[in-house]
Amino acid sequence: MNALDTYDVDTVVAGGGVIGIAIARALSLAGREVWLLEKNAQIGEETSARNSEVIHAGIYYDQGSLKAHHCVRGKALLYRYCADRGVPHRRCGKLIVAALQDEVPRLAGIAERAAMNGVSDLRPLSAAEALEMEPELNVKAALWSPSTGIVDSHALMLALLGEAEAHGTTTALRAPITGGALGSDGRITLEINGDEPLRLRARSFVNAAGLWSSELMRAIDGLPPPPELSLVKGNYFRLGRKAPFSTLIYPVPRDGGLGVHLTLDMGGQAKFGPDTEWLGSNDPAQIDYAVSTDRRGAFADAIRQYWPAITDADLVPGYSGVRPKLAGAAYPDFCIKGPNDHGLGQHVFLYGIESPGLTSCLSIAQHVADLLTDEG
Numbered sequence: 001m002n003a004l005d006t007y008d009v010d011t012v013v014a015g016g017g018v019i020g021i022a023i024a025r026a027l028s029l030a031g032r033e034v035w036l037l038e039k040n041a042q043i044g045e046e047t048s049a050r051n052s053e054v055i056h057a058g059i060y061y062d063q064g065s066l067k068a069h070h071c072v073r074g075k076a077l078l079y080r081y082c083a084d085r086g087v088p089h090r091r092c093g094k095l096i097v098a099a100l101q102d103e104v105p106r107l108a109g110i111a112e113r114a115a116m117n118g119v120s121d122l123r124p125l126s127a128a129e130a131l132e133m134e135p136e137l138n139v140k141a142a143l144w145s146p147s148t149g150i151v152d153s154h155a156l157m158l159a160l161l162g163e164a165e166a167h168g169t170t171t172a173l174r175a176p177i178t179g180g181a182l183g184s185d186g187r188i189t190l191e192i193n194g195d196e197p198l199r200l201r202a203r204s205f206v207n208a209a210g211l212w213s214s215e216l217m218r219a220i221d222g223l224p225p226p227p228e229l230s231l232v233k234g235n236y237f238r239l240g241r242k243a244p245f246s247t248l249i250y251p252v253p254r255d256g257g258l259g260v261h262l263t264l265d266m267g268g269q270a271k272f273g274p275d276t277e278w279l280g281s282n283d284p285a286q287i288d289y290a291v292s293t294d295r296r297g298a299f300a301d302a303i304r305q306y307w308p309a310i311t312d313a314d315l316v317p318g319y320s321g322v323r324p325k326l327a328g329a330a331y332p333d334f335c336i337k338g339p340n341d342h343g344l345g346q347h348v349f350l351y352g353i354e355s356p357g358l359t360s361c362l363s364i365a366q367h368v369a370d371l372l373t374d375e376g
Helices: 017-027 064-083 101-116 126-131 152-166 210-218 293-303 357-371
Strands: 006-014 035-039 094-098 123-126 141-145 149-151 170-172 176-180 188-192 198-205 229-239 250-253 262-264 268-270 315-325 335-337 349-353
Touching: 006 017, 006 188, 017 035, 017 152, 017 198, 017 357, 064 149, 064 152, 094 126, 101 123, 101 141, 101 149, 123 126, 123 152, 123 349, 126 141, 141 357, 149 152, 152 170, 152 357, 198 210, 210 229, 210 315, 210 349, 293 315, 335 357, 349 357
Parallel strands: 006 035, 006 198, 035 170, 094 250, 198 349
Antiparallel strands: 094 141, 123 141, 176 188, 188 198, 229 268, 229 315, 250 262, 262 268, 335 349
């Protein structure tokens, strides 16, 4: 480290996506002095700005998992927050569609798993009932999820950040953490090599750096080795004409994924995705976010299973996002390591915060705040 002035601070949160911002807000509301550091020029430029903006119900996750717990609790918190703060959102509901007869028996298993997670409002529909809701579908049977919705993720982040800053959070953009070390007193010294290089010595450090979380841990001496992350790209295509749907449409899951589903934004624009493209490199600096038109045919074929009227020409390349999955598991859970896990002081390290991270953000933030309750 070069000779920089060092400033003692209470808490540093690394990562200005929706998770980091929500954590900064929760800690500021608890009366802590918080510095929120984001390496990019704007908040939420990566995973938080490149997803489907769906408020998930909590249907598919393993019982007892962090994903199930935080999604179900986070959904309730998020709807309440958006209503109270005027954040654009809509509880539009979702149809899980069995387009083939052999998919119909799987709907009962989906409903059973959802119920184990505390989602008790799923309703089975006959083909006629589903077609009454969405006449253009090809459907043999369906499940209706009334608590699924959509949210303007950027407006949500701005609302959370505004509240955090109103309670004392200091936000620094273009402030990448390039090094640091854990001290014998349990504090972590961080070197920030941004527009105004400085060094912060934090009593508490929260790693909410998303795609960069493992790389950040390796840059700080004395911290435990992070898990390996597998970067998975999800491509989206937009519908080039008016959508004939008013709800979200998800196929019955197959082959380890949720399938190419149809979601809507707050303006009613339909998009399809994400698909699953495992990247050859797990270096987030090497990500290419371009959406190849070569994928259009496969998208159209998948969509045509439940919406026969779609054509290849209807699909316009949209955008892509990358999910930081924990490596080595088919269905990895969130990983949140607090003081009792590592024994190194009042610090929390988050890894693999992918979907349903947006839905879970307020629940995860409260969990982190609870982990950092001052024990004296």
